[in-house]
Amino acid sequence: MxxxxxxxxxxxxxxxxxxxxxxxxxxxxxxxxxxxxxxxxxxxxxxxxxxxxxxxxxxxxxxxxxxxxxxxxxxxxxxxxxxxxxxxxxxxxxxxxxxxxxxxxxxxxxxxxxxxxxxxxxxxxxxxxxxxxxxxxxxxxxFKMGLALTDEARASILAAAEAAPLPADIRLETYTEKDAAGWVKANAAAFADHPEQGKLTLKDLEERTGSDWFRAEGFFLAKDGAGSIAGSHWTKIPHHQTGVLEGEVYAVGVTPDWQGKGLGRSLTLAGMAYLARTHYAPGKKLDRIVLYVDAENSPAVTLYRSLGFSPLTIDxxxxxxxxx
Ligand SMILES: CC(C)(COP(=O)(O)OP(=O)(O)OC[C@H]1O[C@@H](n2cnc3c(N)ncnc32)[C@H](O)[C@@H]1OP(=O)(O)O)[C@@H](O)C(=O)NCCC(=O)NCCS
Missing domain, CATH: 3.40.630.30 (Gcn5-related N-acetyltransferase (GNAT))
Structure with missing residues (x-):
């Protein structure tokens, strides 16, 4: 030996x-x-x-x-x-x-x-x-959950996103650098019970927004009338993929005051519609949307199942x- x-x-x-x-x-x-x-x-x-x-x-x-x-x-x-x-x-x-x-x-x-x-x-x-x-x-x-992006699934995601209403007074924007501190605060509030996501710092955010996979156009923020972040949906399309091309529902979080009002569903669909339309590289559409969620997080698992996701693997x- x-x-x-x-x-x-x-x-x-x-x-x-x-x-x-x-x-x-x-x-x-x-x-x-x-x-x-x-x-x-x-x-x-x-x-x-x-x-x-x-x-x-x-x-x-x-x-x-x-x-x-x-x-x-x-x-x-x-x-x-x-x-x-x-x-x-x-x-x-x-x-x-x-x-x-x-x-x-x-x-x-x-x-x-x-x-x-x-x-x-x-x-x-x-x-x-x-x-x-x-x-x-x-x-x-x-759970790693997945949803195959067949032509039929793409069409139904786009139609559902179009139809999903945002709560009154909420508008959707995409991320810019000036949102960094507000996002860290909103993310910590939404994920207060989550052992990893809730602890993300400004430095952790900057590491990610500085990564080669980062696309601000796929990072959706829901802002209230005062401009505060009520929730967000960050999508991710990892680089250097081979085989099945995946886009990820990277993190969906709604701040406690806004939970249960339909914002999580609208935000999730907005990001899914983006992934359904976006190309991994010129001429290459994504094959599947995936996400990772704690098996015990029943609000999230229920939401994702209702949008057509099913478990692929277990960590x-x-x-x-x-x-x-
Ligand atoms: C999961 C989360 C994003 C849902 O957002 P929300 O705005 O509260 O959800 P909505 O009001 O849009 O409800 C959408 C669906 O979620 C499910 N849901 C929401 N709250 C639920 C609860 N307490 N129990 C079970 N299902 C629930 C339902 O299926 C609901 O659909 P319905 O209203 O037709 O029954 C939100 O609870 C959250 O931010 N949680 C903390 C962060 C987190 O765990 N994110 C997901 C992991 S990445």
Missing amino acids: SSRDFLWQEPSSATVERLEALAQRAFSLDEAQPFSEQTLVEARKWSRGESSAVRILEVCEAGETRGFAALVTDGDSCLLEAAVDPSARERGLGTALITEALTQVEGEVAAWVHGGPDASSSAMISAQKLAKSQGFVAQREL RQYLATTER
Whole structure:
């Protein structure tokens, strides 16, 4: 067997490039991203020497990258994500990588298992085994839901968006830089109960609006008569896609005072209509609209089901407490 090295990396852009390349290879096989967007945002800040909550562990064999683990500190707890290169699986690397990563954690650790059509998928079964051996317990499920953009679906989305009324006094605009602070505030209010989305800062917003995928024309804001943001729908069309071309209902949020008044439905449809019309690249329409939602978020799951979405895959979060 070749020598195996576990390296806790110092900040460098080369490391992040290797991590992103490995994530892309894993995505090609698993059809699920192993690292969340916030982890990648933290990793890019880390690579530039900025203050960041991430620590990165790389495992190499004979100098070749075989896997990565990322630990993101969040208050008293820590998020763990890891991926093993598709060419190096089923020989104990995942267990070794996670065991090494956990030596650096004290307290609560959460780990996401991304992907799998249902609880009997191979991703979920191997994750379950690994989680059990490390003392992790499943605690949260996230659905990836999808809606195929057939010609018929496109036409019905456009008609429904046209017909969906906005509450009186509300107008729709698209995002400009001067909306940044107002959006962060409205997003925090709408997602007060959401463990990740509700914590987005101005810096996190700027990282995203500065990304190569960002299109302001697909970021819808609902403003009230005083110009305050009552809700928003941010769509996302990721770059470098192959196979099924997806557009995402990235985040729909309505501030508490405006919930239950039809604004969520109108905003969701406005973004869906944009995705139904927009091209990924010249001559290439999108094939599917997707979104990620907590399985227990019944207002949102009910809304999305009523608009024609159905679950495609499940992500599961596991929790453990380490005492060292
Ligand atoms: C999900 C959310 C966007 C819905 O917005 P809203 O403006 O309150 O929703 P609407 O008034 O337009 O209602 C649309 C549909 O949502 C569903 N819905 C809304 N509130 C609901 C509730 N409390 N329970 C169950 N279903 C609910 C219903 O299907 C409703 O359709 P109906 O009015 O025909 O029954 C809003 O609750 C919200 O911002 N939640 C916090 C952020 C969030 O979780 N976003 C989604 C995850 S990305």
